[in-house]
Amino acid sequence: MSYVTRNYRATFPDALRSEWTKLSSLRSLWFTALATVLIGPGIGSLTARAQGGAYLAGKVEDPASFDPTAVSYGGIFVGQLAIGVLGVLAITSEYATGMIRPSLAAVPRRARLLVAKCVVFAGAAFVLGQLIGFTSFLIGQSMLAALGVPHAGLDQPDVLRAVVGAGLYLATIGLLGLGLGTMLRSTAGAIGLLVTIILLVRAVSLAFPQDWQIWINKYWPTSAGEQITRVIPQPGALAPWTGFGLLCGFVLAVAVAGYAVLRGRDA
Amino acid sequence: MATTIEASGLSKRYRGKPAVDDLTFTVEPGVVTGFLGPNGAGKTTTMRMILGLAAPSAGTITVGGRRYTDLPAPMHAVGALLDARAVHPNRTARNHLRCLARTNGIGPRRVDSVLELVGLAEVAGKRAGTFSLGMSQRLGVAAALLGDPAVLIFDEPVNGLDPEGIRWIRTLMHRMAGEGRTVLVSSHLMSEMALTAEHLIVIGRGRLIADTRTDEFMAASSGGIVRAGTDRPAELSRALLAAGARLESEVDGQLRVTGLSNNEIGKIAATNGIALFELIPERGSLEDAFMEVTRHAVEYGVTS
Numbered sequence: 222m223s224y225v226t227r228n229y230r231a232t233f234p235d236a237l238r239s240e241w242t243k244l245s246s247l248r249s250l251w252f253t254a255l256a257t258v259l260i261g262p263g264i265g266s267l268t269a270r271a272q273g274g275a276y277l278a279g280k281v282e283d284p285a286s287f288d289p290t291a292v293s294y295g296g297i298f299v300g301q302l303a304i305g306v307l308g309v310l311a312i313t314s315e316y317a318t319g320m321i322r323p324s325l326a327a328v329p330r331r332a333r334l335l336v337a338k339c340v341v342f343a344g345a346a347f348v349l350g351q352l353i354g355f356t357s358f359l360i361g362q363s364m365l366a367a368l369g370v371p372h373a374g375l376d377q378p379d380v381l382r383a384v385v386g387a388g389l390y391l392a393t394i395g396l397l398g399l400g401l402g403t404m405l406r407s408t409a410g411a412i413g414l415l416v417t418i419i420l421l422v423r424a425v426s427l428a429f430p431q432d433w434q435i436w437i438n439k440y441w442p443t444s445a446g447e448q449i450t451r452v453i454p455q456p457g458a459l460a461p462w463t464g465f466g467l468l469c470g471f472v473l474a475v476a477v478a479g480y481a482v483l484r485g486r487d488a
Numbered sequence: 489m490a491t492t493i494e495a496s497g498l499s500k501r502y503r504g505k506p507a508v509d510d511l512t513f514t515v516e517p518g519v520v521t522g523f524l525g526p527n528g529a530g531k532t533t534t535m536r537m538i539l540g541l542a543a544p545s546a547g548t549i550t551v552g553g554r555r556y557t558d559l560p561a562p563m564h565a566v567g568a569l570l571d572a573r574a575v576h577p578n579r580t581a582r583n584h585l586r587c588l589a590r591t592n593g594i595g596p597r598r599v600d601s602v603l604e605l606v607g608l609a610e611v612a613g614k615r616a617g618t619f620s621l622g623m624s625q626r627l628g629v630a631a632a633l634l635g636d637p638a639v640l641i642f643d644e645p646v647n648g649l650d651p652e653g654i655r656w657i658r659t660l661m662h663r664m665a666g667e668g669r670t671v672l673v674s675s676h677l678m679s680e681m682a683l684t685a686e687h688l689i690v691i692g693r694g695r696l697i698a699d700t701r702t703d704e705f706m707a708a709s710s711g712g713i714v715r716a717g718t719d720r721p722a723e724l725s726r727a728l729l730a731a732g733a734r735l736e737s738e739v740d741g742q743l744r745v746t747g748l749s750n751n752e753i754g755k756i757a758a759t760n761g762i763a764l765f766e767l768i769p770e771r772g773s774l775e776d777a778f779m780e781v782t783r784h785a786v787e788y789g790v791t792s
Contacts (some may be wrong), residue, residue, distance in 0.1 A: 230560040231592045239590040246577065246583035319574030322541055323631060326568055327591040329540045329557040487542035 236337035237326050244311065247394035250409055253307060254349055262356040268295025269361035273368040288453040289373040290383045293361020297387060297450065298420075300351030300353050301394040301443075304346055305415045308398025311342050313408040321488050331483050339399060348394035350388030358384045379461075382466065386449030386461065390468070393446060394419060397472045419443045442471035443477045491565070491638040491670055492516055497547030500533050500694075507533045507693035515672050517638070522685025522702065523674035530694035531674040532570070535643050537578070538672075539568055549640055563592040567642040571586040572624040577617025581608055581627050584616055586729060589634050621648040640664055642673040645678055659683050666725045675759065697727030713790070714750045716743045716768040718757070727751065727760045745771070 243251060272292045275281055277428035315321040328334040333393065358373075397418070401411040408412045423444060426437040440445050440455055446468025448454065449461045493515040500508040510532040512561050515521045523531050536542040537549050540556040551559065559565045572603040587597045603609045611619070616627060625645060632640055642661070646654045657703050661684060665671045665753045675681050681688060681702065688705050689699040698705055703733055713736060728745055729735060731752070734746040743752060750767050757764045 229560070229562075229564050235591050235593050239587050240589055242583065242587045243576075243579075246579050246587065249578055314576060318576045319571055320576050322536075322539075322570060323588055324576050324591075325541055326539045326570075327563055327588045328565075329559070329562055477686050487536070 224485060231261075231328070233333055233337065236333050237341060239327070240341040241419060242335045243429045244399060250307065250310075253303065257300055257349065258352050258356065260303075261296035261353040262360050264299055265293050265296035265357035266332055266360045266364055269293045269364045269366070273365045273370045276370045277368060285451055287371060288451055289365050289371055290358065290380055290452045291450060292365065293357050294387055294450055296353065296357050297391065300350075300391055301419055302416070303350060304391050304395040306397035306412055308342060308346065308400075309396040309408060309411040309415060310401040311399050312402040313340060313406065313411055317408060325488050330398040332480065335403060335476075335480055335483055337398060342399055343392055346392035347388065350391030350395075351385065353391060354384050354387035357387070372454065377452075382461065383450050384453050385467065389465065390415065390446055390450055391474055392469055393465075394443070397475060400472060400475035400479045403484050404475065406482070411487075440468075442465070442468045489556050490638050491552040493549070493551055493639060493672060494553070495534070495547070495549045498534065498544055498549050499546040500530070500537060500542060502629070504579065505692050508544075511691065511694070511696050512547075513689050513696060515670055517670040517686070518575075518665060518668055518736060519686040519743065520661050520671045520673060520684055521687045522681035523672055523673075523689050524678060524681050524685075525676065525697075527678075529691045531676075531691065532643055533694075535570060535672075535674065537567070538641060539570070540703075554749075556690065561592045561635070563588070563594065563635030563637065565635070566639045567635060567637040569625070569632045569645060570641075571645045572621065572628035573610070575616040575624065575627065576614055576645065579724040580613050581616055581619070581630075582612040583632060583729070585634060588631055592635055594634050598634060602633045605633065606630045616787060622650060622653045625649060625653065625657070629657065635667070639670045640672070640673075640718070644674055644676070646677070653667040667727050677720045687693055688777075696723055713770040714745050714748065714753055715766065715768045715770055716745060716750075716753055716757070716764060717741055718743070718762055718764055720762050723760065724757060724762050727762070731756055741765075 239337075269292050270323070276284065276287055281287055315324055324334060325331065328337075362372045362374070375381050375384065398411065398415050401414050402408070405411045405414065422441060423437065426434050426441075429437070435457060437457075439459060445464035448458050448464035450462065457477050459467065495511045495513050498508055498511040499506065501709070511530075512535065523534070525531050535541060537544050538551065538556060548555070550556075556566065558561060582599060582603065585602065585611070586596060589595070589599050597779060599610070600612070603612045606629050608623065608626050611623065616624070621628065625648075629645070633643070640661070642657075645657050659672060661671050673684060675684075677771060685702050686698060686752070688702050689696070690700065710752065718741055721738055721743055725735050725738065726741055728743070728748065731745040731748060733745050733753075736746055739743070748756075750769050754764065754767055
């Protein structure tokens with residue numbers, strides 16, 4: 222016989238390498254990431270200038286609650302959507318193209334495939350998130366400084382935690398997208414649910430009775446998770462790490478539901 | 489080590505409707521085995537169960553005695569081409585193969601060598617979405633060969649291929665079987681299977697209809713008809729009928745006879761001094777055999 226049967230045993234690092242190749246070999250993903258890094262801080266600089274101007278004009282209701290760090294994070298609203306969509310696409314593009322079948326034939330242990338995908342995506346999203354977080358902060362603060370309003374520096378208490386936290390928050394939303402995509406297996410459905418969770422519920426809650434609003438602001442996973450990006454806590458909100466922990470728990474629950482679907486259903 | 493594919497009581501139901509129904513068969517190494525059946529017979533479902541993509545409702549299917557999902561390095565054991573279009577269109581051919589290769593510790597050199605082998609080396613850096621169906625099929629074959637596996641599975645590989653591509657894939661399958669590998673290839677094209685497969689597993693409506701050598705399958709279905717040509721058809725038919733034959737038809741001196749072998753017919757003609765111009769046992773086409781055998785098993789129309 223002219224072929225060799227090697228006694229190879231496929232490992233988890235093999236699956237990691239494959240997932241990294243999948244992620245890094247799509248040029249469209251690099252463009253999306255680049256656009257997110259440009260647009261996120263870009264919008265952040267606009268909100269920083271607007272709110273800095275409002276502070277100068279005395280239009281800020283309670284100057285003591287003016288949080289220069291949070292003010293430079295207007296772009297996170299957009300950034301979280303982009304990273305979340307990237308997370309969705311990381312898995313639903315495999316279903317849409319049919320690539321999921323060769324992928325699963327190559328890695329039949331479905332937990333291994335999903336965990337490898339999550340680890341690689343989380344790593345990439347973390348780097349992307351930190352890029353957006355730090356760029357937004359540095360640009361935003363320099364604009365506030367130019368306006369002559371209070372601004373933050375990384376050496377001040379809690380500021381570094383908030384800046385790193387912004388990137389962590391973004392990476393976690395990316396994983397939320399990946400979990401939703403795994404659960405629903407459809408790009409449109411998963412993006413719809415993602416937008417509902419991170420934007421719609423909170424927007425609609427403004428029309429709810431006030432005690433509901435207060436509850437949603439405190440316990441809705443993305444509202445709670447967002448506290449990690451703040452230096453000056455919002456009244457009635459969970460503590461930064463507690464809130465972020467709640468978001469992580471929620472994302473983990475979605476990922477477990479996604480795994481149940483991946484494991485239980487035929488591909 | 490010889491590696492067989494073994495199905496035992498294999499069943500798959502979708503919402504209570506059986507797609508694969510109690511299949512038991514063994515695919516042996518060293519020959520090309522055709523997996524034949526009309527569209528919707530359950531061929532693809534069975535292949536997806538071999539690869540662990542779909543879970544059986546009952547029964548088992550194993551490769552070399554192990555369930556696919558228990559294989560330590562599946563691509564080294566089994567190479568499969570199920571759907572050539574199941575590729576991300578924006579990835580280059582080389583990167584597509586690298587994504588798969590890395591999962592089983594297969595290096596970039598092997599990726600380049602299979603690209604060479606299937607004739608895609610020139611377009612390795614092109615996006616897979618720009619490929620014709622024929623090129624996609626070659627890419628799918630390349631993916632199947634990455635791990636140099638002992639078992640190869642192809643689902644309808646000639647679909648949409650030009651004659652040159654069909655000949656290429658047929659030669660490849662024969663070569664792989666000749667090297668001692670186990671080759672299972674599905675098709676609904678019986679004429680293709682007659683040229684490609686030495687052994688046939690025939691299914692219809694998810695059930696096993698035949699598991700036999702291809703030539704036996706064809707011979708069994710010819711009905712033992714022998715065609716005899718002569719210038720004295722009336723005398724010959726009288727003599728043959730007297731010997732216990734049955735006359736199926738007579739057109740322009742051509743008799744189609746059953747119940748006697750061509751040897752017996754030849755002797756009877758000689759005894760009676762009748763010259764024979766031709767004496768041919770009719771070989772049934774695989775199509776005929778297939779229609780005969782699956783008449784009650786097609787998905788539509790007949791209820792069993």
